Every structure is written in C-alpha cells, then in structure tokens.
Amino acid sequence: MSQFPPVDEQMRILMRGVDFGDEQTYKNMEKELRERLQESYDTGRPLRVYCGYDPSSPDLHLGHTISMRKLRQFQDLGHEVTFLIGTFTGMIGDPSDKDSARRQQTLEEALEKAQTYAEQAFRVLDRSKTRIRYNHEWLSKLTFGDVVNLASNFTVQQFLARENFANRYARGDAIWLHEFFYALMQGYDAVALETDVQIGGTDQLFNLMAGRKLMEAFGMRPQVVLTFPILPGTDGVLRMSKSTGNYIGIDEPPGVIFTKVLNLPDSVIRTYAVLVTRWEQDEIDALFAQVESGQLEMRELKHKLAWEIVSIFQGDAAANQAAEDAHRMHEGEAPSDAPVFVLTAPMNILDVLMEGGLVKSKSEARRLVEQNGVRLNGQIVTSKEQMLTPNNGEQVIQAGKRKFLRVVAG
Incomplete structure (x- = not known):
C-alpha cells in the first residue's frame, strides 16, 4: 500500500485556491500535477516542493502565509518541502508587482532580515519536515558566463510584454537591466533545487515559468507551478504590504490581529476565508449562505474569522482572550493588555x-x-x-x- 493518500484526495486539497488567470494554463498544470502525484503514489517517492520568500522586511504577514499553508498541505500529504529564503534575489527585489525599481539591499541586510523568517514560518510549517535554504548558496557562485548562458534562453520582448514593464516602457520610465535578472535567478533556483513543484502568487507566474524554461534547458523535467491570488490588504484594495501599512503581521499581538480583521471591508471577507483559514470550502459556503439569508450578521462572521486567524498563529487561548478583549473594547472597557x-x-x-x-x-x-x-x-x-x-x-x-x-x- 502507498504511503500517500489517493491521488484524487490529494488533488482536491492541493488545487484548492489555485488561480492562473488563464483556463488553459490551469488545465495544463492540473494535468501535470496529477501525473506527478500518480508517479509519487506508485513509486513511494515524495515530490520536492518549494516556495521562495525574499526578506524585504523582517516580519511575515498574512499575504505570505497563503503559499505557506499550501506548503503545509504538501507536508501533511507526505511530500518534501523547502522554505527558500531569497537572500540573493532579495538584493534586487522582485519587480513583478512594482511600477518602479525597488531599492537594492546588500547581502548582509538580506541575511539580517532573514533571521526571523524561518522561525515565523514554523507558525504554519512543520518544523521537523521543513528544509530551510538560502539562494545565495548557489546564485553567488555563478560566473558572468553562467549568467550569459541563462539569459540566452529569453528575449527582451518577453520581458517587455509583462504588464509592469510594459507600463513603465510606455511612460518612458527607466527599466534597469538588473531587474531582468530577477526572473533568471528565481528560475535558476528551481534548477538548483531540482524541484517538482513550485508555489507562488499570480504575479509570479512569469518567474515560475522561467524556472520551467531553464529546467528544460538543463535537460531536466520542468516543474509544475501552482499560483494563488494576491491577498488584499486591510484597505481592501491594494495588495497586503508592510511598506503600504495595510498589513496584518503574524507576529503582531493577538488583539491587534483580531481588531484588524474585524475592521476589514466586507468585500474581502470571503477572500480571506478561502485563502487564509483552515476552513473547508463547504464550511465557507455555508457561512456565507447564512449571511445572505440573514441568519448570520457579517460582524459575527468577522468575529469567527478573526478568532480563526489568531488561533492559527497564536493558539486558541490567545484567540479566546483577543475575542474577550474585542468585546470589552466594544463596551468601552479596556482590553486585558491595556497599559x-x-x-x-x-x-x-x-x-x-x-x-x-x-x-x-x-x-x-x-x-x-x-x-x-x-x-x-x-x-x-x-x-x-x-x-x-x-x-x-x-x-x-x-x-x-x-x-x-x-x-x-x-
């Protein structure tokens, strides 16, 4: 008997929330993932799965945890997971979601910020089943000839077709050559890790596909890629980011997390329920059906969501205390942690x-x-x-x- 659950069961869990913004890409990746899972089931070899995180700030927020929860699902199904910290890619910064160049940082700065990443990641990942790697281990060793060889697999037109670069080019804004290198470096991560599956946000699709391209160039089987929607921040509009101040940090005090969730716009509650919680889809659908029928107030649903999110990262006791404090604050009383x-x-x-x-x-x-x-x-x-x-x-x-x-x- 295989050490893994049936493939259909794994697919039901792993494909939840996957979004490419393109139906054909979804079908292709779904088919490839099923093939890999079947091979894994038949041979007993776990899939090698990873996601990379650039240390642009010292703290992780809920937006980071979407891919981390998917990594945890792979772990729970018996597969090998690598939490990759982009200590070298972080020196450039991913331009995928930016309309201007990021400020470059040094390797020392990236390493300093990376120190807290792994420990925070274990709020979601299984510590005993997680490999922590740093991509400066291999990227810093590439020669100029190696970089030229990687670059020969892509055209400038391919990069300029990306929306953020296209917009900057149309406006006459600078596009720096080193920004093109980011996709090459992230793509090479897949080669170095010999990965089966890479996870990322929908804004990362070009970079993940670059990994497939480079794996083929190195005579390797291209990785399966799974991308997930970007979590909107507390303003309900912009993507969650510490730089814009619309974030919910997983290391923030429980009461702060609870209150921030309560104050989220109604329009993003379903997105948070689907992407951040441990709830099954049937449970989510039932809760929103109750809201629509008037059986459940939206604020009550927000309380449930806030409790769930605090519980995930801080534990049930902290969630209970945060819920009690929220009630006290609503009544004009001071919370338990008030100075x-x-x-x-x-x-x-x-x-x-x-x-x-x-x-x-x-x-x-x-x-x-x-x-x-x-x-x-x-x-x-x-x-x-x-x-x-x-x-x-x-x-x-x-x-x-x-x-x-x-x-x-x-």
Missing part, C-alpha cells in the same frame, strides 16, 4: 493622554478631544479642561477606536 497609568494627583485629561502614551503631543490630544475621539469610562469627553482625580477608583480612557489606558490611583 496602566498611575495617577498620584489631579491631572488634566490632555496631560494624561500624552503622558500615558496615547498621543504624541498635547496638541494632538487637544484635537482628539475636539473631534469627540476621547472617552472616559465610556462617556465622550467634551471639555479640554476635564480633570481626573485619584479618588475616583480605576478609570478607563479610550482614544480613537483601538487605544485604551487604565488609570489607577497611586
């Missing part, structure tokens, strides 16, 4: 806001009060002359939607 300010003498509300760290300046505190953005024990503060005294017991200040301060007598 404490010790009041030893009567003090003006503006001074408490500033010294308690809720605002950066007294003028900001004044503006917040004028905009009815400050509450004291659930009541809107209407006067900038409001005084707090130590003999009133514990008091709770709320500044904006998310900032709380517990004021206690000292």
